[in-house]
Amino acid sequence: MDKEKQTQSDAIRRKVLGDNYVNTTLKGWGPAQPVLELLETAPWGFLWPRSGLDLRTRSLVTVGILAAQDRHAELATHIRGARRNGCSFEEIIEAILHAGVYAGMPAAVEGAKIAQGIAQEENNGEA
Template sequence: MDHLRPDRGGTGTTTRRQVLGDEHVDRAEAATTAFTRPFQEYVTEGAWGSVWSRPGLDRRTRSAVTLAALTALRAHEELPMHVRAARRHGLTEAEIAEILLHTAVYTGAPAANAAFTIAQHTLAEE
């Protein structure tokens, strides 16, 4: 990315690759256009270079929180890559199910039902 701040851009790119995998990041970078570049830089610096790179929580915990937040927001298109990331960070299928079930109590059954369906499909692909 052209305008990434060196401190957060490099860290963000490294962290993003470690969490989501090279294949996903390569696809995202290849699809970046002049129009989407500022957003990709924002995500790389902010989410990956600032937040996911902080020492306060381990990646396993961050993955659990992310699954809960994505379920609550019904961000279905983001769930598969973060289910894979959660597995990469050591969460078991049973733990992912517990996270989604726990989230249902606070966000509602429809949101969790969709998340369960997406997670089950994603886990079956592995």
């Protein structure tokens, strides 16, 4: 990835996921470094900068997809990102419900539990 795209990728990722998360994930990849490079290139360097959807909408789509796939850790990360992008918990739950109808209710239940936990963190000042 060229320097300009790498800078753009990093800026979007930091805006969505936060500096602390990005700084933490950049460390210690060792032999798995190609995975990090793919992560920087595909979603953050190619997809998220596109103009077809704003960051807020992309966050909601991502939440729905991750809920449908039962990717709990990434779902929690992207729920926090959706909040940073201005999504309400009501909108996040709607995306999870939508995924649940098409991907199965267990996915919606697990997604809702994760969203609830993050809402509690925010209410307790932990986020």
